[in-house]
Amino acid sequence: MRPVAAPETQPPRAELKAAVELYLALHRAPELSGAEHSTAALLTDRLTALGLTVHPGLAGTPSFLAELRNGPGPTVLLRTELDALPVTEATGLPYASAVPGVMHACGHDLHAAAATGAAARLAATRADWQGRLLLLGQSAEETLTGARALADDGLYERFGRPDAVLAQHAAPLPAGTLAHATGGPLMAGSRTLEAVLHGRGGHAATPHLAADPLLMAASAVVRLHTLTARETAPAEGAVLTVGTLHAGTRANVIPDRATLSLGLRAFTEAALDRLQEAVRRVLAAESEAAAAPGPPELTVTARSPVLTPDPDLTASLRAVHAEHLGAGRVLAAVPSPATEDLTHLTRLADGTRIPLAYWMLGTTPAATWRAATAEGRTVPANHASDFAPDLRQALPAGITALTAAARHLFADGPHAVGAFPPSPEAAP
Ligand SMILES: [Zn+2]
Ligand SMILES: [Zn+2]
Incomplete structure (x- = not known):
C-alpha cells in the first residue's frame, strides 16, 4: 500500500x-x-x-x-x-x-x-x-x-x-x-414510452361514423395519471408524466391517429415494469372502449436503470x-x-x-x-x-x-x- x-x-x-x-x-x-x-x-x-x-x-x-x-x-x-x-x-x-x-x-x-x-x-x-x-x-x-x-x-x-x-x-x-x-x-430509473392510438378518421359532422383517436387520447391522459395515485405505493416514488400529445390537423376533420409520449420514473425496476404494463393496459382499454379499428402501439424509446x-x-x-x-x-x-x-x-x-x-x-x-x-x-x-x-x-x-x-x-x-x-x- x-x-x-x-x-x-x-x-x-x-x-x-x-x-x-x-x-x-x-x-x-x-x-x-x-x-x-x-x-x-x-x-x-x-x-x-x-x-x-x-x-x-x-x-x-x-x-x-x-x-x-x-x-x-x-x-x-x-x-x-x-x-x-x-x-x-x-x-x-x-x-x-x-x-x-x-x-x-x-x-x-x-x-x-x-x-x-x-x-x-x-x-x-x-x-x-x-x-x-x-x-x-x-x-x-x-x-x-x-x-x-x-x-x-x-x-x-x-x-x-x-x-x-x-x-x-x-x-x-x-x-x-x-x-x-x-x-x-x-x-430513479426511467422509461420513455411512445404510444400511437389508432382511430378511424372522418368528417367532423359525422363522428358516429368515425372512431375519434383524439378523444381516446384525452381520456387516456386523464386515466394514466391515476396510475401513480392509485396503483403504486408512495414509497416507490413513482412519477408518470405525459409530455406530448399530438392529434389532428384542422377543426372539421377527425384524425385517424393520436400519438403520446410519456416518461415513467421509480426507484425500483419492479415498479417501472408494473407501471409500463399498466400504461399498456389503460391504452388498450381506452382503444377498446372507443371501438378503435386496431390496438394501440407502445414502444420504449429510452430507459435508464435505477x-x-x-x-x-x-x-x-x-x-x-x-x-x-x-x-x-x-x-x-x-x-x-x-x-x-x-x-x-x-x-x-x-x-x-x-x-x-x-x-x-x-x-x-x-x-x-x-x-x-x-x-x-x-x-x-x-x-x-x-x-x-x-x-x-x-x-x-x-x-x-x-x-x-x-x-x-x-x-x-x-x-x-x-x-x-x-x-x-x-x-x-
Ligand atoms: Zn439534465
Ligand atoms: Zn445532468
Whole structure:
C-alpha cells in the first residue's frame, strides 16, 4: 500500500485558473445532445496538452476516452457528460450562452471542467500514484442514449474494464458541499414510452361514423395519471408524466391517429415494469372502449436503470471527502426522481457490476440559499433558465472531490474497489 498524501482542499491557483477558463468557454458555447463536437474538441485539446492519450469519436459520436497510463495499479474512470439543453439562458451572467436557445442548464460544463481539472491535478502529481486514469467524455446524456451507445459499441472490450467509476452531478445544494447516497438509490430509473392510438378518421359532422383517436387520447391522459395515485405505493416514488400529445390537423376533420409520449420514473425496476404494463393496459382499454379499428402501439424509446452507488465505495469516499473538504461540507443526499444513463456502463450485460461512486455537487450561491431558506422559496435548479452555479465554490470542490477520490483508489489498490480481476490491457 502506498502512503496517502496529505489532504488537499483546493487545486493550485494556476490549475484552478485553467479550469475556470475552460468552464467559461464551455458555458458560452453549449451544444445539444449528439452534436457536442466543439465541446469534445475543447476538452480533448486540453487533455492532450496535459499528456493524456485521447481516443475520439467513440461509437460514432462525439464521446471520447482520455487515458493516462501511470504504471501498474487500478483503472479508475472519471465520467463527465458533454451535452447542453434546448433552454434559453436567463441568468444575465457576463459569460452566458452565446448560442440562441441552447444552455448548459444541467451543469455538464461544470462536470467537464471539474473532471479535466482533476485530470490536470493527477497528471501533475503522477509521481505519487500508480494506475491507469481514464476520463470519459460522454455525449447525449440528456437523451439517455449516450452511455448505452458506448456499452453497445464495446467500450470496455476495447479499452478494458475499469475497477471503479466516479462521477458527480451539479445540484441545488449549498455551493461547495457534496452529498452522498446513504446506502440506497440516489436517482430513479426511467422509461420513455411512445404510444400511437389508432382511430378511424372522418368528417367532423359525422363522428358516429368515425372512431375519434383524439378523444381516446384525452381520456387516456386523464386515466394514466391515476396510475401513480392509485396503483403504486408512495414509497416507490413513482412519477408518470405525459409530455406530448399530438392529434389532428384542422377543426372539421377527425384524425385517424393520436400519438403520446410519456416518461415513467421509480426507484425500483419492479415498479417501472408494473407501471409500463399498466400504461399498456389503460391504452388498450381506452382503444377498446372507443371501438378503435386496431390496438394501440407502445414502444420504449429510452430507459435508464435505477442509480445506486456502491455502498462500501461510497462510505470510504465520504470519509475521504470529509478529510479533504471538511465534514461540514459532506452531506447526506435525498434520493432524486432525476435520472442518469451512466448505469449502462456500471451494470454490465454479463451481470457484473463495476463499483460506482456518484455524488451530488452543490452549486447554489450562499446568499441565494440563505434568502430562499428565509423566505421559504426553492432555489433555481437544474434545467431551469436561471440555473447559475457558483463557480468560485463549486468548481474547486468538484476538482478536489474527484482528485481525492481517484487518489484514494490508486493509493489503496484494486482490493479497495471490489473483487474484479485486473483490467485487460487496452488494444493499441
Ligand atoms: Zn439534465
Ligand atoms: Zn445532468
